[in-house]
Amino acid sequence: xxxxxxxxxxxxSATTAVALEVMAAMQPYFSVVYGNASxxxxxxxDARRAVENARAxxxxxxxxxxxxxxxxxxxxxxxxxxxxxxxxANPEKRHVITTKIEHHAVLHPCAWLQTQGYxxxxxxxxxxxxxxxxxxxxxxxxxxxxxxxxxxxxxIGTIEPIARIGEICHERGVxxxxxxxxxxxKIPLPLxxxxxxxxxxxxxxxxxxVGFLYVRRGIKLTPLLHGGxxxxxxxxxxxxxxxxxxxxAAAQLAMSEQDEVVPRLRxxxxxLIAEISKLPGTKLNGHPKESLPHITNFSFAGxxxxxxxxxxxxxGIATSTGSACSSPNLEPSHVLQAIKVPLSMxxxxxxxxTGRDTTAEQIATFLAVLPQVVADLRxxxxxxxxx
Amino acid sequence: xxxxxxxxxxxxxxxxxxxxxxxAVGKVGNIVCGDVMWLYIKVExxxxxxxxxxxxxxxxFGCTAAxxxxxxxxxxxxxxxIEEAIAITNKDVADELGGLPPxxxxxxxxxxxxxxxxxxxxxxxxxxxxxxxLARRHAHIAAEMNTLEQRYAAFLETQEAAxxxxx
Numbered sequence: 001x002x003x004x005x006x007x008x009x010x011x012x013s014a015t016t017a018v019a020l021e022v023m024a025a026m027q028p029y030f031s032v033v034y035g036n037a038s039x040x041x042x043x044x045x046d047a048r049r050a051v052e053n054a055r056a057x058x059x060x061x062x063x064x065x066x067x068x069x070x071x072x073x074x075x076x077x078x079x080x081x082x083x084x085x086x087x088x089a090n091p092e093k094r095h096v097i098t099t100k101i102e103h104h105a106v107l108h109p110c111a112w113l114q115t116q117g118y119x120x121x122x123x124x125x126x127x128x129x130x131x132x133x134x135x136x137x138x139x140x141x142x143x144x145x146x147x148x149x150x151x152x153x154x155x156i157g158t159i160e161p162i163a164r165i166g167e168i169c170h171e172r173g174v175x176x177x178x179x180x181x182x183x184x185x186k187i188p189l190p191l192x193x194x195x196x197x198x199x200x201x202x203x204x205x206x207x208x209x210v211g212f213l214y215v216r217r218g219i220k221l222t223p224l225l226h227g228g229x230x231x232x233x234x235x236x237x238x239x240x241x242x243x244x245x246x247x248x249a250a251a252q253l254a255m256s257e258q259d260e261v262v263p264r265l266r267x268x269x270x271x272l273i274a275e276i277s278k279l280p281g282t283k284l285n286g287h288p289k290e291s292l293p294h295i296t297n298f299s300f301a302g303x304x305x306x307x308x309x310x311x312x313x314x315x316g317i318a319t320s321t322g323s324a325c326s327s328p329n330l331e332p333s334h335v336l337q338a339i340k341v342p343l344s345m346x347x348x349x350x351x352x353x354t355g356r357d358t359t360a361e362q363i364a365t366f367l368a369v370l371p372q373v374v375a376d377l378r379x380x381x382x383x384x385x386x387x
Numbered sequence: 388x389x390x391x392x393x394x395x396x397x398x399x400x401x402x403x404x405x406x407x408x409x410x411a412v413g414k415v416g417n418i419v420c421g422d423v424m425w426l427y428i429k430v431e432x433x434x435x436x437x438x439x440x441x442x443x444x445x446x447x448f449g450c451t452a453a454x455x456x457x458x459x460x461x462x463x464x465x466x467x468x469i470e471e472a473i474a475i476t477n478k479d480v481a482d483e484l485g486g487l488p489p490x491x492x493x494x495x496x497x498x499x500x501x502x503x504x505x506x507x508x509x510x511x512x513x514x515x516x517x518x519x520x521l522a523r524r525h526a527h528i529a530a531e532m533n534t535l536e537q538r539y540a541a542f543l544e545t546q547e548a549a550x551x552x553x554x
Contacts, residue, residue, distance in 0.1 A: 302448060303448065304421055304422070304448055304449050304450050304453070305450075306450035306451055307397075307449065307450055307451055307453075307454060310394075310397060310451045314398060323421060323450070332421070343418060343419045343539075344418045347418070347421040347448075379403075379404070380400065380403040380404065380445075380446060380447060380454065381423075381446060381447065381448045382414075382423055382424075382425045382446040382447070382448055383418075383423070383448055
């Protein structure tokens with residue numbers, strides 16, 4: 001067994017460490033500038049200033065107006081607000097188009113709309129997980145309310161052609177939403193054709209429990225949360241000032257570091273693909289190039305993903321799996337099913353997701369440990385590989 | 388989520404691999420549901436002429452719980468007489484591991500099923516009478532497998548269309 005001096009975190013698609021500079025930016029807003037941003041007094045005015053400053057900073061990262069940014073508790077809420085809020089505000093339109101590889105925070109609101117009598121079209125993807133923009137065009141009907149296609153997939157990293165899809169939606173007068181949780185800060189986003197966009201802070205070295213929804217000016221949404229009328233009536237609830245400040249700091253950090261971090265993560269990904277592909281019985285899930293820089297997903301024949309994650313954990317390496325063994329229906333992840341990974345391989349999937357703190361040494365250590373762990377598990381499996 | 392005992396058996400499993408001189412094998416599970424267990428037994432007569440499981444081993448494709456239950460069932464069954472081994476239940480396996488998360492209980496069932504099937508196959512090959520309880524369980528295991536395969540048949544067809552034999 002290889003002894004490790006440190007733990008290696010390769011699960012940045014699940015969540016990330018809050019960056020030290022982000023924590024420092026948040027610090028004063030817990031017990032110094034702790035006012036309610038709606039209060040009239042100085043404590044409140046200081047908090048309001050911080051919230052509006054954060055809104056302007058985030059808007060700037062997207063090249064949009066501050067009044068088009070609405071703070072939420074995270075991307076799950078942002079996705080729900082986009083989908084259900086748009087539906088409730090436009091009751092005459094009863095059809096939604098999405099894809100089979102969306103995050104559950106998009107799929108489940110869509111499934112809920114179906115229980116309310118809506119039609120939902122779930123588009124297929126190709127073997128790399130890409131949606132065909134022409135399939136979007138073909139699915140649009142007179143009563144189509146919304147098209148929701150993620151910017152980059154959280155399990156396999158595949159980048160979706162959202163610029164083209166957004167154009168088609170605009171040609172046809174259909175609203176276009178994208179879940180940009182994994183893509184924001186990593187790749188350029190075509191805001192000119194996006195009507196609604198969801199982001200979460202904790203995926204980009206910001207705090208958990210805060211996110212935002214970009215809503216193009218002029219789009220009406222019905223709120224999910226009613227109360228004090230915060231966020232111009234769209235999202236009631238006292239502003240999470242430290243979280244919002246932290247998200248803005250994380251967004252600025254991600255944008256300022258992008259030119260340095262993203263090429264590094266791409267190099268790591270290329271190296272992971274090159275090295276893991278050399279092992280017998282492995283398959284890359286997702287596109288070799290048209291991918292987010294930080295997500296790499298492989299399947300390993302003859303072994304099951306959860307065992308692989310647990311064995312790597314023994315070595316201090318944190319990863320994740322789209323394997324099914326923890327789901328009651330025993331099916332592998334909907335994403336791996338949608339790209340038609342054979343079931344024997346889908347059960348042995350491993351997601352490696354890097355971040356700004358990942359080092360070349362950590363990748364080297366992971367690549368040294370992995371073959372040993374794979375060989376150990378294959379040795380006790382009835383399915384022999386590479387013999 | 389897992390007990391220390393489960394983790395311990397997962398990290399350092401007992402009796403893994405394939406016995407070179409096994410008398411019978413029980414094969415259960417299906418790759419479509421992510422767990423496959425092959426359990427090998429070597430049956431010998433002890434000094435008092437009783438048939439015992441003198442040696443046992445397994446090969447498992449599955450999660451942490453599947454590997455830990457494989458290890459545990461082999462520990463429990465080793466040295467037992469055939470009659471004693473038949474009486475081993477999935478609850479015995481789960482209990483010995485200090486319990487399993489509810490979603491993983493099927494893994495302990497798989498381990499007990501594999502032992503059941505190995506003994507069944509041994510008795511059939513030896514031309515013995517099959518105890519009714521063992522025969523009932525065998526029929527139940529076969530029926531469950533059938534149901535699973537049917538449930539996944541449609542999905543597998545779409546897979547084969549896309550990938551031929553697959554991985």
